[in-house]
Amino acid sequence: xCGLFGIIGEYSPSKARxxxxxxxxxxxxxxxxxxxxxxxxxHQRLSITDAHHRSHxxxxxxxxxxxxxxxxxxxxxLREQLGHHHWETHSDTEVILAAYEAWGIGCVEHLEGxxxxxxxxxxxCYLVRDRFGKKPLFYHQGKEAFVFASEIKAIKPFLSxxxxxxxxxxxxxxxxxxAPPHTFYEGIEKLESGEWxxxxxxxxxxHRYYDLLNSPASMITDGDEALRRIEEELHRSVSMRxxxxxxxxxxxxxxxxxxxxxxxxxxxxxxxxVFTLGYNEYGAYDERANAVITANYLGLDHTEVIISQNxxxxxxxxxxxxxxxxxxxxxxxxxxxxxxKISSQGYKVVLSGEGSDELFLGYRQYFEYLDIEKAASLHHxxxxxxxxxxxxxxxxxxxxxxxxxxxxxxxxxxxEKFTDLQQxxxxxxxxxxxESLRFLQKYRDKFEHSGHRDPSLWYSMIDLKLFVxxxxxxxxxxxxxxxxxxxxxxxxxxxLAETVLSVDPRLRIGGGESKTLLKQIARNYLSDEIIxxxxxxxxxxxxxWLIASGRLELIREVNEKTGLFYPEVIEEYLDLARRGxxxxxxxxxxxxxxxxxxELL
Numbered sequence: 001x002c003g004l005f006g007i008i009g010e011y012s013p014s015k016a017r018x019x020x021x022x023x024x025x026x027x028x029x030x031x032x033x034x035x036x037x038x039x040x041x042x043h044q045r046l047s048i049t050d051a052h053h054r055s056h057x058x059x060x061x062x063x064x065x066x067x068x069x070x071x072x073x074x075x076x077x078l079r080e081q082l083g084h085h086h087w088e089t090h091s092d093t094e095v096i097l098a099a100y101e102a103w104g105i106g107c108v109e110h111l112e113g114x115x116x117x118x119x120x121x122x123x124x125c126y127l128v129r130d131r132f133g134k135k136p137l138f139y140h141q142g143k144e145a146f147v148f149a150s151e152i153k154a155i156k157p158f159l160s161x162x163x164x165x166x167x168x169x170x171x172x173x174x175x176x177x178x179a180p181p182h183t184f185y186e187g188i189e190k191l192e193s194g195e196w197x198x199x200x201x202x203x204x205x206x207h208r209y210y211d212l213l214n215s216p217a218s219m220i221t222d223g224d225e226a227l228r229r230i231e232e233e234l235h236r237s238v239s240m241r242x243x244x245x246x247x248x249x250x251x252x253x254x255x256x257x258x259x260x261x262x263x264x265x266x267x268x269x270x271x272x273x274v275f276t277l278g279y280n281e282y283g284a285y286d287e288r289a290n291a292v293i294t295a296n297y298l299g300l301d302h303t304e305v306i307i308s309q310n311x312x313x314x315x316x317x318x319x320x321x322x323x324x325x326x327x328x329x330x331x332x333x334x335x336x337x338x339x340x341k342i343s344s345q346g347y348k349v350v351l352s353g354e355g356s357d358e359l360f361l362g363y364r365q366y367f368e369y370l371d372i373e374k375a376a377s378l379h380h381x382x383x384x385x386x387x388x389x390x391x392x393x394x395x396x397x398x399x400x401x402x403x404x405x406x407x408x409x410x411x412x413x414x415x416e417k418f419t420d421l422q423q424x425x426x427x428x429x430x431x432x433x434x435e436s437l438r439f440l441q442k443y444r445d446k447f448e449h450s451g452h453r454d455p456s457l458w459y460s461m462i463d464l465k466l467f468v469x470x471x472x473x474x475x476x477x478x479x480x481x482x483x484x485x486x487x488x489x490x491x492x493x494x495x496l497a498e499t500v501l502s503v504d505p506r507l508r509i510g511g512g513e514s515k516t517l518l519k520q521i522a523r524n525y526l527s528d529e530i531i532x533x534x535x536x537x538x539x540x541x542x543x544x545w546l547i548a549s550g551r552l553e554l555i556r557e558v559n560e561k562t563g564l565f566y567p568e569v570i571e572e573y574l575d576l577a578r579r580g581x582x583x584x585x586x587x588x589x590x591x592x593x594x595x596x597x598x599e600l601l
Contacts, residue, residue: 004069004149008146027045059089078095116191124200127199128197139191140158165183175416194210212461212497238268254289254291256518260353273301275342303341351490352488372400399419422585423436426573500517503517546587552590
């Protein structure tokens, strides 16, 4: 895992090097730079595959040069497929270059893993991001140069001024993170997952090379076959991600996903050391007791990391600055501190369970949505439609039923937070109902023109695209790479995902129990006690800490200066948060206020 940075066009070498320093945390093993007329290409290396200096980057092969961040898990198989090249390294980077020589930019379809890279071939500069968006890539097209980097902080020095992108603001409030291609900085965009970009002579073209919607629907209709195929793919995915000489650990909560990763690794002979978060003063959020049961059952070395109010106060500002732009995820700080502990003990790689909930229908609300979808078939619903329109409520269930009776899209990701009508009440400007659908429309159009019909497939696919790709994976990349630690996500293997989503939806939904397929497979590896626990999620006492720290005042202070929101509505949300309601709404407002305060005021 690494950091990449580049400039095509006119540049100041000293300014370029200063910008590069902002990515040093992403790889401290080596810093490589190519500095030529109208080209600055650099790489901060965290050595995982072939740590020898011969694999340092940027790497050249003939006239082609690459700066690559990620891991290609099938690079050995690709070497064999590509034949008798004159291989100079054992690295996956060289394999990408050889694959490009053989297949052109279509080589990305042969790569299995997580990756973001810049590849320069003559006048063409390709930027590529992996299928699910595990590795980030941002870019800025200025008057004199095209600048790209793994994180926004390295591009910011090339902006003439900092202005907030309102499209990022509204998509953030709606969906917890800016929808691609937007960032909070006008002039900086992000590459979308499963997409490549070509910059050539001042012109940008984009191409989508991967879409889960292209997976065939309902190909697996037999339950036993579904379980067998999924279990095989889980083993293959975990095995590929265990294949490293670098010191490796795993995250372990009290839930099923991390337990399954560790159980399959154990079945393959790899007993991973595991790390769990805990909160001494807040037992309702603490999963240590459950994690201990899992660790003991699998015979794993287990470390508990305790986080306190003092840790929250000491590190929150550093984390929010490091994230570059607002991301509404209260678990970011605990995970940031957990990664810090893992890295401090000498580990370079950590396994994490993102993607399982979305693939195997692990959220309770999926089944609530499926139930509410049935109301669309009511023949006489005009009275209900009028009733809901005349009786506004802040509650999400009111919004769900209103959508059904209005015949608009019900499910808009598991990350939906501020609805359009909530935003309309909050903002000092008009926000039309269903305005946020513009961020989802292209994905919905593709879904409706695909062979998929079952609503549960829409739920999984849009969540993998935005809720996972732009929210969870953004968090995971930043908090792990802040401590020069590579995070791998076995559930987000594209072949595994395609297999799960090709199962007949009736088998995936089962009797309405979450993760019904994964739980059946898990009984081959884990006890019923571990499998049947009530799901907790990655909960933590963030609002209790935020209130105790007095930081909520920042929301008021920033709003007084900007006039962005109605003060009385802000007060309503703050009062609700103190009573344990709408907590993540208020966290999102705090994170936003923190960014506005340091960047715009």
